[in-house]
Amino acid sequence: MPATATLTDDLFAPEVIADPYTYFGRLREIEPVHWNERFSLWLVTGYDELVWILRHNELFSSAVIRDAAAPPYPPVDPADVPLFDEIRDFRADQLVEKDRPEHFDQRSVVHGYFTPKAMEKWRPFVRAAVEELLDDIQPKRAMDVLTELAAPLPVRIIAEMMGVPYEDRDRLRAMADGILYINRGEPYRFRPLVEAIRGIVDYAAPLVEERIDGDGSDFISVLAGGETRGVFTRHQVLVNTGLLLFAGHETTMNLICNGLLSFIRHPEQWERLRADPEGMARLATEECLRYDPPVKSTQRIVAEDVDLGGRTMWKGQRIRWIMAAANRDPTVFSRANEFDIGRQPNPHLSFGSGIHYCLGATLARVEGQEVFRALAERFERFELAGGPIEYQPSLQFRSVKSLPVRWTA
Numbered sequence: 349m350p351a352t353a354t355l356t357d358d359l360f361a362p363e364v365i366a367d368p369y370t371y372f373g374r375l376r377e378i379e380p381v382h383w384n385e386r387f388s389l390w391l392v393t394g395y396d397e398l399v400w401i402l403r404h405n406e407l408f409s410s411a412v413i414r415d416a417a418a419p420p421y422p423p424v425d426p427a428d429v430p431l432f433d434e435i436r437d438f439r440a441d442q443l444v445e446k447d448r449p450e451h452f453d454q455r456s457v458v459h460g461y462f463t464p465k466a467m468e469k470w471r472p473f474v475r476a477a478v479e480e481l482l483d484d485i486q487p488k489r490a491m492d493v494l495t496e497l498a499a500p501l502p503v504r505i506i507a508e509m510m511g512v513p514y515e516d517r518d519r520l521r522a523m524a525d526g527i528l529y530i531n532r533g534e535p536y537r538f539r540p541l542v543e544a545i546r547g548i549v550d551y552a553a554p555l556v557e558e559r560i561d562g563d564g565s566d567f568i569s570v571l572a573g574g575e576t577r578g579v580f581t582r583h584q585v586l587v588n589t590g591l592l593l594f595a596g597h598e599t600t601m602n603l604i605c606n607g608l609l610s611f612i613r614h615p616e617q618w619e620r621l622r623a624d625p626e627g628m629a630r631l632a633t634e635e636c637l638r639y640d641p642p643v644k645s646t647q648r649i650v651a652e653d654v655d656l657g658g659r660t661m662w663k664g665q666r667i668r669w670i671m672a673a674a675n676r677d678p679t680v681f682s683r684a685n686e687f688d689i690g691r692q693p694n695p696h697l698s699f700g701s702g703i704h705y706c707l708g709a710t711l712a713r714v715e716g717q718e719v720f721r722a723l724a725e726r727f728e729r730f731e732l733a734g735g736p737i738e739y740q741p742s743l744q745f746r747s748v749k750s751l752p753v754r755w756t757a
């Protein structure tokens with residue numbers, strides 16, 4: 349009997365969703381490249397194997413939504429197939445789903461917008477937004493971190509990046525909330541997702557039209573410039589506007605919630621941060637990203653038969669690479685299961701690696717640093733104010749359903 353036979357093959361099992369570290373950590377120890385029969389996909393959990401895959405983009409395609417031959421998981425109810433197809437058309441045309449050479453051309457259009465230098469310029473805006481949110485929150489003595497801080501902050505920043513008028517912010521926030529159903533497991537997930545997708549396309553269409561011949565510097569203008577130069581179709585401009593809302597929202601939200609939760613569970617690390625919030629915020633944010641990453645895993649399709657970790661992956665098969673497991677690989681990280689905000693170096697894989705490396709990484713870091721710094725400056729101690737922490741049934745995201753906390757000072 350293979351050693352993995354003692355482990356469940358249900359990746360949505362409550363214990364796997366609640367604690368992916370034990371489950372995927374065990375897989376990494378036994379078989380870092382493992383075939384999951386139930387979902388017809390490879391699970392890659394070892395650090396070296398994962399980096400190898402990401403550096404060999406010619407062998408592993410990102411066009412998963414368009415090309416996956418295996419059935420989606422969780423299964424789609426036949427009545428929802430038209431909705432599923434609409435979602436697939438929207439997602440399959442996004443830059444993150446493209447392979448070279450198309451991906452190279454498309455990424456080149458937006459690359460300049462996202463350079464670390466350009467993103468660092470957002471710090472004063474981020475800092476002001478964090479302080480403004482906390483000014484409202486602090487007198488209350490309790491909050492749901494998710495709904496009051498972690499969700500509104502990234503939407504505020506993305507709205508500014510898109511050049512969305514102030515009065516439309518609530519509308520954008522509602523669409524951003526609907527987009528959170530991407531890659532989740534609830535049976536009813538397709539309807540709110542489709543409504544959000546239609547909403548963003550309808551909303552963005554006139555904004556693109558307005559900016560197509562302009563020389564604006566907001567994100568939609570940059571995408572529209574790509575259309576003028578023949579790199580993007582209009583559909584691609586619209587779906588990549590949606591990508592910004594998707595890629596920059598839930599991820600950052602999770603960084604803030606999971607990071608704060610790690611601090612609550614490790615009060616000695618919170619004290620370390622409080623002793624020097626400005627000085628420690630950078631390293632602390634990296635450790636939050638490593639220890640409980642916002643994105644647990646993402647996916648590829650095998651483009652050519654390939655041997656890895658003693659197994660043969662066949663062309664067309666799906667892969668899920670689990671950064672939540674690789675980030676705790678003891679061959680790379682000492683005391684890998686410990687939360688240590690002074691950890692250095694910290695080569696975590698939470699933003700991926702290779703040609704699809706997260707475009708928003710610097711911005712996400714700035715947001716995390718500004719939030720953890722401001723919280724440590726303002727609050728002496730947080731404690732959990734609700735029942736046990738529950739997570740969304742997602743293989744991709746590590747998202748709490750809520751994070752109620754209270755504080756004493």
Ligand code: HEM
Nearest residue numbers: 443444595596599600603642698699700704706707708712
């Ligand atoms: C803590 C926050 C974030 C995390 C953990 C994260 C994680 C990731 C990961 C793992 C990928 C690679 C996906 C792949 O290889 O298939 C990625 C790609 C991407 N991210 Fe992020 N992300 C975060 C924040 C952001 C933000 C704030 C933005 C933009 C405002 C953003 C925009 C993007 C885009 C556009 C891509 C696609 C890049 C490409 O395919 O070339 N992300 N992100």
